[in-house]
Amino acid sequence: MAKIKKKVKRIKIDADKCNGCRSCEIACSAFHATPKYSSINPARSRIRVITHRLKDIWLPVFAGEYAPAECSGRDVYIIDGKEYDECGMCRAACPSRDLFKEPDSGLPLKCDMCEGEEKPLCVTWCLNDVLVFEEREEEVEEEEAAKPGELDLGIESLTNRFGLQKVMDTVARMSRKG
Amino acid sequence: MRYAEAGYYLEVDLATGNIERVETDPKLLETHLGGLGTSVKLHWDRVPPETKPFDDGNLLVFSTGLLNGTPAFSCNRTVVTFISPQSELLAYPMMGGFWSAELKYAGYDKIILKNKSPQWVYLWVHNDKVEIRDASHLVGKGALETQDLIREELNEPNAQVAAIGIAGENKVFTASIEQSRSSASRLGGGAVMGDKKIKAVAVRGTKDVFLARGAEFMEHMKGITDYINFRNENPVKGVMTILSGIGSPQEFKHTDEKWHTENFMWGNARVRRRDFWSKEHEEEWVSTQLNAVKRFVSCYNCPQQCGALVSHKDVPRYMAKCFGKLTYSMGAQVDQLDFNFRILQRATEYGVDSFSTPQILAFAVELKEAGILTDKDFEGCPSDPEGRFSWLLDRVVRREGIGDVLADGTYWAAKKIGKGAEEFAHNTIKKHEQLPLKLSTLDPLYFLMYSTNEKISITQIEGNWPQAAFPTREQREAFVKDWPQLPDESWKQILLEWEPRGEKGIPYFPTPEMCSQIVDWMEMLHNIDDAIGLCAGMGSFCLKPPYHIHNYPKLISAATGMDLDEAGLKKIVNRSRNLHRALNNRLGMTRADEKPPEDHWKKRFPELEQKLLDTYYAYKGWNMNGIPTRARLEELDLKYVADELEQRGILKNG
Numbered sequence: 027m028a029k030i031k032k033k034v035k036r037i038k039i040d041a042d043k044c045n046g047c048r049s050c051e052i053a054c055s056a057f058h059a060t061p062k063y064s065s066i067n068p069a070r071s072r073i074r075v076i077t078h079r080l081k082d083i084w085l086p087v088f089a090g091e092y093a094p095a096e097c098s099g100r101d102v103y104i105i106d107g108k109e110y111d112e113c114g115m116c117r118a119a120c121p122s123r124d125l126f127k128e129p130d131s132g133l134p135l136k137c138d139m140c141e142g143e144e145k146p147l148c149v150t151w152c153l154n155d156v157l158v159f160e161e162r163e164e165e166v167e168e169e170e171a172a173k174p175g176e177l178d179l180g181i182e183s184l185t186n187r188f189g190l191q192k193v194m195d196t197v198a199r200m201s202r203k204g
Numbered sequence: 205m206r207y208a209e210a211g212y213y214l215e216v217d218l219a220t221g222n223i224e225r226v227e228t229d230p231k232l233l234e235t236h237l238g239g240l241g242t243s244v245k246l247h248w249d250r251v252p253p254e255t256k257p258f259d260d261g262n263l264l265v266f267s268t269g270l271l272n273g274t275p276a277f278s279c280n281r282t283v284v285t286f287i288s289p290q291s292e293l294l295a296y297p298m299m300g301g302f303w304s305a306e307l308k309y310a311g312y313d314k315i316i317l318k319n320k321s322p323q324w325v326y327l328w329v330h331n332d333k334v335e336i337r338d339a340s341h342l343v344g345k346g347a348l349e350t351q352d353l354i355r356e357e358l359n360e361p362n363a364q365v366a367a368i369g370i371a372g373e374n375k376v377f378t379a380s381i382e383q384s385r386s387s388a389s390r391l392g393g394g395a396v397m398g399d400k401k402i403k404a405v406a407v408r409g410t411k412d413v414f415l416a417r418g419a420e421f422m423e424h425m426k427g428i429t430d431y432i433n434f435r436n437e438n439p440v441k442g443v444m445t446i447l448s449g450i451g452s453p454q455e456f457k458h459t460d461e462k463w464h465t466e467n468f469m470w471g472n473a474r475v476r477r478r479d480f481w482s483k484e485h486e487e488e489w490v491s492t493q494l495n496a497v498k499r500f501v502s503c504y505n506c507p508q509q510c511g512a513l514v515s516h517k518d519v520p521r522y523m524a525k526c527f528g529k530l531t532y533s534m535g536a537q538v539d540q541l542d543f544n545f546r547i548l549q550r551a552t553e554y555g556v557d558s559f560s561t562p563q564i565l566a567f568a569v570e571l572k573e574a575g576i577l578t579d580k581d582f583e584g585c586p587s588d589p590e591g592r593f594s595w596l597l598d599r600v601v602r603r604e605g606i607g608d609v610l611a612d613g614t615y616w617a618a619k620k621i622g623k624g625a626e627e628f629a630h631n632t633i634k635k636h637e638q639l640p641l642k643l644s645t646l647d648p649l650y651f652l653m654y655s656t657n658e659k660i661s662i663t664q665i666e667g668n669w670p671q672a673a674f675p676t677r678e679q680r681e682a683f684v685k686d687w688p689q690l691p692d693e694s695w696k697q698i699l700l701e702w703e704p705r706g707e708k709g710i711p712y713f714p715t716p717e718m719c720s721q722i723v724d725w726m727e728m729l730h731n732i733d734d735a736i737g738l739c740a741g742m743g744s745f746c747l748k749p750p751y752h753i754h755n756y757p758k759l760i761s762a763a764t765g766m767d768l769d770e771a772g773l774k775k776i777v778n779r780s781r782n783l784h785r786a787l788n789n790r791l792g793m794t795r796a797d798e799k800p801p802e803d804h805w806k807k808r809f810p811e812l813e814q815k816l817l818d819t820y821y822a823y824k825g826w827n828m829n830g831i832p833t834r835a836r837l838e839e840l841d842l843k844y845v846a847d848e849l850e851q852r853g854i855l856k857n858g
Contacts, residue, residue, distance in 0.1 A: 047507060052275050056415075069309070080521045080522075
């Protein structure tokens with residue numbers, strides 16, 4: 027199979043520089059509002075600064091894949107004398123916690139690197155250089171399975187929660203109502 | 205649809221447990237903006253002047269500012285308003301931290317606490333769900349400790365909690381309200397919370413704050429962001445390090461304390477130590493600070509790093525900011541910073557103001573030395589300065605023995621003690637302890653700020669105008685060259701002409717007319733910040749700030765959809781400012797109260813001082829007793845205020 031070049035984006039997080047201001051959460055929720063920048067709500071943000079102030083823990087975490095089930099990860103990491111629980115560092119929207127879920131619908135949120143912008147808004151708004159955007163080219167296999175879009179992810183999680191039949195029935199009922 | 209503001213107040217009657225979510229009049233945004241402006245209006249309308257600080261009717265209002273919760277950097281202040289037990293006027297201490305944005309996201313602009321609870325409670329606000337919960341198990345707990353205990357008990361790690369320590373529980377007049385790395389400290393808000401038996405207010409919000417023209421707002425923020433970056437890379441030259449940057453003074457970042465330790469007074473605002481910053485002291489202070497500061501921390505949505513997480517030796521961790529780094533060591537006349545970092549932890553958990561409290565303790569030490577307080581008052585007190593200060597602090601926050609008298613602050617304590625103690629309560633304005641500064645020649649700008657501002661604490665009055673004249677013409681020219689924050693170019697001439705001494709120096713220059721113009725301008729900037737919830741460190745308090753009169757209206761317009769220009773914004777804050785003045789006049793404040801401490805300057809100029817006051821009052825549209833005239837009030841659509849002041853006999857002959 028032919029190899030093609032692909033841009034890989036990532037954000038490097040220097041947690042030691044974080045002053046815990048949460049501007050990243052604000053910028054993220056503003057960017058993803060509809061219309062863009064019309065509202066602010068850190069609870070809708072796809073980045074969250076996990077904070078235990080007196081324990082000196084300020085840890086920006088990005089929303090990753092949706093996990094339909096709880097994992098068994100309840101381990102504790104001690105790094106440089108600070109105690110982090112594994113759950114606190116995890117990027118997944120999962121059934122065991124409220125993190126990275128739309129507050130209204132409970133649907134999972136995922137970081138999309140602010141598609142269309144020069145760099146993610148959280149990076150632009152972090153004036154302390156905690157978040158550093160990196161882009162590099164990588165060779166990958168040509169045929170890659172299409173990544174599911176936001177709607178697919180949403181429907182998938184609804185299906186996992188309520189069953190496919192119930193989701194289809196509801197959509198059918200809603201469409202009849204017009 | 206409401207923009208920038210939530211459009212609701214949360215009214216809580218602590219006596220009956222009745223809780224109401226009340227929609228506010230959208231017109232209030234146009235007449236008073238929000239924050240301090242709308243809070244002043246609320247107190248004017250609802251708290252009659254007969255109300256005493258510890259009466260049921262003394263409302264305790266926690267307010268967000270108009271731009272809290274929006275992407276505007278550093279808009280994170282909570283304004284707490286109440287009649288102060290110390291000054292008996294309307295107090296409005298503010299705190300940064302994370303609380304006010306959370307309240308806005310929960311759907312409220314203000315929380316209004318009415319009456320008193322029969323037993324200890326705390327308030328838990330989670331969006332539309334609001335509960336008054338039992339706090340009997342939290343009584344006696346520290347102010348920081350309480351915040352974590354509440355988060356744990358609610359299983360809400362993201363809840364923001366404002367709490368009092370035991371000083372507030374015991375209605376100490378300098379009791380603060382602590383929250384995260386910040387506190388609303390001055391004038392006894394913690395005491396009013398304690399009187400109402402409310403230990404804490406916890407908030408979690410997950411709703412939207414809307415912007416009327418979001419894309420335009422973000423565009424304006426780009427310019428402000430660029431300027432923040434520019435200022436962080438380009439400190440102002442020719443001024444003390446502490447004044448060169450933006451943000452609140454970066455006390456935990458800067459280790460050079462030559463200026464504070466040698467120019468501010470030690471003890472009970474008495475002793476100046478011009479040679480303190482020796483090699484030996486410098487070494488201890490710098491190493492203590494560098495070892496203790498674990499991390500610089502900011503408030504919500506602020507790129508600056510004015511606070512610190514402090515982890516000092518065996519002392520439990522706490523967060524600290526600003527001048528509190530020095531006040532206890534200097535008050536106790538202890539040469540080591542180690543002492544300050546120790547006692548500050550205790551003081552933070554007790555919940556006391558670190559500006560006035562050390563002065564109260566130092567005042568007690570002086571009274572003991574003068575024989576006015578006796579061995580009996582100090583029974584059990586250690587004799588070393590550190591031990592004595594800690595012992596006194598413990599007595600004050602518990603109101604035990606002599607601590608009960610001292611807990612009312614130096615003014616009231618001196619009155620109770622008598623025997624000449626009044627002479628020792630020498631550093632107050634309107635009954636409130638001031639910064640321990642004693643200077644040489646009267647400064648006309650500072651004379652006006654100290655005398656006339658309702659805040660009664662200079663750090664939140666002064667700001668945009670340099671504290672002193674630059675020594676050389678070159679420095680002045682360099683400073684004015686890049687000064688876009690000024691209202692217009694003509695102001696630059698005043699600074700260019702202003703010299704450290706001589707004919708064009710203080711006390712006669714700037715002239716009373718110029719001083720009026722400058723002081724009024726600085727005060728207006730503070731009033732804007734206090735209405736929109738902006739930290740003064742990014743606006744009114746510092747030299748060449750990112751926010752100023754030319755960009756505030758643009759941001760407010762884009763956020764709210766209300767089309768506001770500079771003149772429109774000035775009119776709104778002037779309206780609130782005059783209402784605030786009228787409110788304090790209604791509480792009894794007059795010209796007679798408007799004076800700095802007698803010994804603030806060695807060289808005083810009584811005639812000039814009266815002329816300064818006359819000129820400034822006239823500039824403000826106030827009569828010679830410091831009361832807004834009918835014409836001024838009507839011009840600001842405050843006819844109802846003029847009517848009431850006349851009815852009460854406060855305003856005579858217009």
